[in-house]
Amino acid sequence: MYIVKKTVHVNKRKNIALVAHDFKKDELLNWTLKHKDILKNHNLMGTGTTATIISQHTGLEVEKFASGPLGGDQQLGAKISESLIDVLIFFWDPLETQPHDPDVKALLRISTLYNIAIANCETSADYIITSPMFSGEYDIEIIDNLANIENRAEQIKL
Numbered sequence: 001m002y003i004v005k006k007t008v009h010v011n012k013r014k015n016i017a018l019v020a021h022d023f024k025k026d027e028l029l030n031w032t033l034k035h036k037d038i039l040k041n042h043n044l045m046g047t048g049t050t051a052t053i054i055s056q057h058t059g060l061e062v063e064k065f066a067s068g069p070l071g072g073d074q075q076l077g078a079k080i081s082e083s084l085i086d087v088l089i090f091f092w093d094p095l096e097t098q099p100h101d102p103d104v105k106a107l108l109r110i111s112t113l114y115n116i117a118i119a120n121c122e123t124s125a126d127y128i129i130t131s132p133m134f135s136g137e138y139d140i141e142i143i144d145n146l147a148n149i150e151n152r153a154e155q156i157k158l
């Protein structure tokens, strides 16, 4: 499938989504405490319970969406498709089944499709936050929604 791409500029101040499954929330909280001095200079958001726990225990301002199982993962996915999230820190749990597994997969799929930085565990999150790219500006290549819609509309035989 031929895909038209476009360039999106990522600012120094990043939009960062924070998400963790229940048995991973302590790991993500510890990670945010460890990197609080860096994170305070960025726009933070997250699924409902994760965002609440992090803001309560770190004092960081974290915009709160719906809880993951109640649509929060999908809300974040929608933001990613609008290029409103630059980094996804998602400590998902490989040892537990989730009632909203399709939403979890959708969030991981859409963040990969839109070529944003994704960390799924502490080590990869450490790599991202200490990268020179994290503290600077850069451009990413992403799928060009509008151009692809036009192409598809032309190709579909009616």
Ligand SMILES: O=C(CO)COP(=O)(O)O
Pocket (backbone or CB within 6 Å): 019, 020, 021, 022, 046, 047, 048, 049, 050, 051, 066, 067, 068, 069, 072, 073, 104
């Ligand atoms: O379930 C989640 C991600 O899939 C996280 O949701 P909460 O932050 O509301 O627990």
